[in-house]
Amino acid sequence: MNTILRRTIALADSPLFEGIALLIVRLALAAQFWRSARTKIEDGTLIEIRPITYDLFRDEYRMPLPEITGTVATYAEHILPALIMLGLATRFGAAGLLVMTLVIQLFVYPEAFWTPHVMWFGLSLILMARGGGMFALDRLFDRRFATR
Structure with a gap:
């Protein structure tokens, strides 16, 4: 049992798992704004x-x-989600959607904080903190600039 728990924790802590999780976060956030x-x-x-x-x-x-x-x-609402879906300038796109969410929250639908705005805030903040992850085009630029 102890071995299964350790392997599960190791899997959840792996770069692949984080990459998949960040891809899902990117798609979840971008889809909301793209549909709108x-x-x-x-x-x-x-x-x-x-x-x-x-x-x-x-x-x-x-x-x-x-x-x-x-x-x-x-x-x-077209450009920022497209960037996020591709994982290109992910942090910038997420920051833009965070600002849009703040405007919507403060001036348009102030009663809608817990649903859905708090989710949009959270997803945006995750992407701003972690970037697009392993399956993002940002990764190509990270590698290119890291070698210089």
Whole structure:
């Protein structure tokens, strides 16, 4: 029994296990924002913003300058999750989504802290602290710069 416990702990402490865990964290966080981003885009287009998006930012979110904030948020909700999914500039992407979550929490849906904002905060902080992990494109750059 003691040997099984030690092996289990050793497996959970391995770089491979951490890499898989960070990949799942990246995908879980990115998927939330990516799905939201796609609701703001005209069907069949890559990134043509729907006019109703600006109404949403003005009427429901009550954001200033809805044409600007809606456009910036929509692009950020596409770019940052894409970076995170690829594991490219993971810490930067996670920091950007953390800032977006803070804005949503403070100004849009302050009552939604425990679900889902606290999860988004946690996932963002994990990626900011640990990076993208073994299965991230960031790894290629880490190795390239480490050899110099």
